[in-house]
Amino acid sequence: MEERLQKYLAEAGVASRRKSEELIAAGLVKVNGKIVTELGTKVDPKKDEVVYRGQVISKKEVEMVYIMLHKPEGYVTTAKEQFGRPSVMDLVRDVKERIFPVGRLDYETSGLLLLTNDGDLTYKLTHPKHDVDKTYHAKVYGTPDDMDLQMFRRGVFIDGVRTKPAKIQIIEKGERQSLAEIKIHEGKNRQVRKMCEAISHPVAQLKRVATGDLELGDLPKGKYRHLTATEVKYLKKL
Structure with missing residues (x-):
């Protein structure tokens, strides 16, 4: 059965579906010996030969990996970074499969970050x-x-666009700072920080503690663990 090239690359663990589209557009993928740039x-996985950077890509050879990382502050959520700052990929170097982050956490934010080579799941999440x-927790x-x-x-205006309704509750009050639990379901750049600035209560510290019902728990900062089969099944149902 035929499928879109970017979906095939994502399911083979080359990159996320969006990143795979960039690789195709850049002329880095060949199908049956010819460079393909059309998205x-x-x-047809049974008939066509797909090559990326000189390597034949096959979904059958790829073992799906699903990891939860407790990202520390001071790490970028990219494989490479132009300023040479530490990457979250430096924290999972002993994983032999080529994995990539699911979404992003900004440089100053800590907390739950998923990494996988399942491009289809990444796209859906x-x-x-x-x-x-x-x-x-902010x-x-x-x-x-x-x-x-x-x-x-109700939603606030950031960068000229109103955010979708979000949830917030104060769980601890202090003289200078308070701790709030915030739930959003968008993924705009630095959204939580910008929303808090919009109500004149800027963020001093930010940590993601859950994705859906999947919780960070007591996983130490800078460490990671493989998701259980039940957790993977849950994510795929979202």
């Missing part, structure tokens, strides 16, 4: 239409009052 190209909840300056919280919950 609509379809291939990061695509806006699937609305997967992401839960954060230390914010000051204490948002009821009006601030209602504004946040």
Whole structure:
């Protein structure tokens, strides 16, 4: 059965589906000896030979890997970085399969980050239409009052666009800072930080503690673990 080339590459563990589209457009993929740049190209896994950077790609040889990492602050969520800053990939170097992050956490943010070579799952978890909840614990300056919280919950304007409704509750109050639990299901760049700035309570510290019902728990910072079969099944159902 034929399938789109980018989907084939993603399921073979080459890269996420979106990244695979970039690889195709850049002319780095060959089908039956010819460079292909059209994203609509379809291939038959049983008949066609797909080559990326001189290596024949086959889905049958790839073992799917699903990892939860407790990302520390001070790491970028990319394989390579132009300024030479540490990458989350440096923390999983003993994983032999080629894996990639599911979405991103910004440089200053810690917490739950999924890594996998399952491009199809990555696509589903990061695509806006699937609305997967992401839960954060945010230390914010000051204490948002009821009006601030209602504004946040209705959605605020960041970068000229109104965010979707979100959830927020204050779980700890302090003299200078408060701890808030925030749930969003979008993935805009630095969204939680920008939303908190929009209600005049900037973030001092931010940590993602859950994706859907999958929780970070007591996994130490900088460490990772493989997901259980039950957890993988749960993610695929989202």
